[in-house]
Amino acid sequence: MSLNPQLHDWRGKTVWLVGASTGIGRATAALLHKLGATVIVSARQQALLEGFVREHPGSEAIALDVLDASALKAAVVQLRARHARLDLIVYAAGTYRPLSALAFDRALAQQHFDINVGGALNLLDAALPWLLDQGRAGAGGHLSLISSIAASRGLPKALAYGPSKAALTHLAEVLYLDLHPLGLGVSVIHPGFVTTPLTAQNDFKMPAEISAETAARAMLDGWARGHFDIHFPRRFTGVLKLLRWLPDALYFRFVTRATR
Template sequence: MSLNPPIRDWRGRRVWLVGASTGIGRALAHKLHGLGATVIVSARKAAELNAFVAEHPGSLALPLDVTDATAVQAAATSALQGGPLDLVCYCAGHYRAMRATAMDLDDLLRHQRINTEGALHLLHAVTPALLARGQGHLSLVSSVAGFRGLPQSLAYGPTKAALINLAEALYLDLHPHGLGVSVINPGFVATPLTAQNTFAMPALITPAQAADAIVAGWAQGAFDIHFPKRFTRVMKLLRLLPYRLYFPLVRRATGL
């Protein structure tokens, strides 16, 4: 059973992707443009956004810093001036490996500001317009790192867990008003963020493969879009383990 209205025809739809200068966000913008959507791309890096627009006629660049609520609101106003938004996706993210034995408070808070507070800034800016229309879809890019606590994920994991919980609450509040809500939980995707990892990443996929999986999830009307399933299904099973089994298993599997 579809939990959301399926989105299969992108022609004529207006889509705003925040965090679209690199990685999954850029690949998703490219994919949706190819399917006929009018794509609005946002991120801090104006040069990368302008390069995207030059390569994808009809798209629009709205540079912003997601940690600046005023800037996000101004960008939302500009985006909505062109017409209603059919889908808004928060793809922005920050990641640095961190353990409690080497805690960096500034970077801990940077994760919170970008990964969590930035999403709240965007939701606050666009949700009233979607509610007034009674139509549209909100999507948050989280991660399997938000499923359970993991080594080296002291800063990143809690922010992604927050997005999963946030998406669940949004769905309960907004679905009765005709809005779609989805949470995207990728495994390992080859992006500038994961390039810093020094360990072998299981089931690593490309940003283009991630974009294909996301669009397929929206076409199915899914709430929880997770991929690649050969990896994410294992991670979901780990959520069911009691702590007395989970902690030793993770230590053995990671060596940490």
């Protein structure tokens, strides 16, 4: 079912991806560029962003840290001066380190909330006025937040990551309710395991692992269909979504056994 205006033809569209120096964000920026969009990439590692711009003529880079609210506001001022509109904003910035209650690290947990949630709030603070202007003018626009299938229920080693992604998913749901009436699109991405620098640290075989390029194609397919919840690969994320319906006792037993 189409919950959002469908995004099909990327020619002449302008897209800003925050968290696009590596991984899923970078692969998505590259695919959108190939399909004709003007792509603006942001993240902290300026050299990587500049490399992207060299390889993708016509794209732009704005280096920033999502923890720096004023840097995001300055980026929006810069973008508004150069572009008439933004068709899509993607929040792809994120961090993941395994964390368990048996070796709790308050600073690490906070860092996950700061980057995975606080950074998205800083982006909203900077970019919502522009999106709202576009919505009220009937010009549309779309905001997409990359969460994780780990948001769906508690998982081992996810003491910092899981709750931060659950908050991001919840944020997207509330944003949808507020922005949809203005004709603005809102989507939340729930990837399973994707081969990127973020998962390179995992010391276990990741089930149904896919490449960042495959993830990018799945995201574009979700935007084209107007989906709100874009999850992939479905052979893995579909199972995790089904597990949400299990009673707690069965779920905890199943996850303990499956991840032992």
